[in-house]
Amino acid sequence: MKKATMKIIGVCGSPRKGNSEWMLAKLCEELSRRGAQVEVLLLRKMDIKMCRGCLACEKGGKKRKGDCVLKDDMAGVYPKLITADAIVLATPGYMEMLSGLLKNFLDRTCAVWPRLEGKRLAGLAVAEEGIGQTIMNLKGYAKLCKMHWMGSVAVLAKNPADAARIPGLERRLKRLANKIIFDDV
Numbered sequence: 001m002k003k004a005t006m007k008i009i010g011v012c013g014s015p016r017k018g019n020s021e022w023m024l025a026k027l028c029e030e031l032s033r034r035g036a037q038v039e040v041l042l043l044r045k046m047d048i049k050m051c052r053g054c055l056a057c058e059k060g061g062k063k064r065k066g067d068c069v070l071k072d073d074m075a076g077v078y079p080k081l082i083t084a085d086a087i088v089l090a091t092p093g094y095m096e097m098l099s100g101l102l103k104n105f106l107d108r109t110c111a112v113w114p115r116l117e118g119k120r121l122a123g124l125a126v127a128e129e130g131i132g133q134t135i136m137n138l139k140g141y142a143k144l145c146k147m148h149w150m151g152s153v154a155v156l157a158k159n160p161a162d163a164a165r166i167p168g169l170e171r172r173l174k175r176l177a178n179k180i181i182f183d184d185v
Contacts, residue, residue, distance in 0.1 A: 009084045010040040013091040013102025017044075018160035023153065024090040026170060027124065030177035031088075039080065040100055043101040046073040049105055057111035066112045078112050082183075086120035086150070086180050089138055093125050093154075095134020106141055116145040117178040122180050123152040126163060132154075148185040151176055 009029050014020040021042065024098035028038045049070045056069045066078030081087065091102040099105070109116070125131050131154045141147040153172045157163040 006036045006085045007083060008036045008038045008081050008086045008180070010038060010090065011089045011090065011102070011105060012040065012042050012114040013097065014111060014159065015044050015101055017060055019155070019157045019163035020092050021037040021156075022086065022161075022163055023124045023126065023131060023169070023173065027088060027122075027153075027173045029176055030174050031180065034177060034181045036086075036181060041077065041080075046077075048074055048101075048105060048108060049120070050109040051110065060170070063116040064111060064114065066115075067107065067168065068111045070108075072110070074108050081109065081112055082115050084119060086122070087116075087147075088122045089141075090124035091126075091134060091138075093127030093131050093134040096127070096130055098137045099133060103137075105138045107144075113145050116147055118148050118185075119145075120150045120180055120185060121145075121147040122176055123151070125152065125154040125155075126157050127154075128156065128158045133157065150183065150185075152181045179181055 008031050010024045012021045012024050031038050040105055049072045091099045121142040124135040138150055154162055155166055155174050172176045
């Protein structure tokens, strides 16, 4: 029996086209080479409103459908997250934490987070001087959602093309791609 193609969603939380997006693109190329069906979401190009904390999305408990009172691009994202086998989150490290774009995105997954249980999650982070708690923020999200943490790649880079010149970075991204697809969970 043929194994089903793994579906992977890559989410870039950078407000600019730079190192986080480059790393995610390289990782997604490797995932595709290994047979995965990959889709990348660039949050900077999406209309995702701030969570109001109204809790209306919690209707349905663990089987919640992904309904939110806010009408924006998240309505089309929820089904993708639910059907994905793995999610990769990429972010610049701002103030040694996640970017605001990615944090808001994660807040908005309240509408589906119980349905993310058992999925694979990996993280990418880029910061100018220090990664700080950025990867720990991503690991915390994985733990909360009961997802399988597959690992991360974090680098220091300032200007938009700096990561591409880091020796060994592409090799590290290839190793992470292998873990996401082939490691047992």
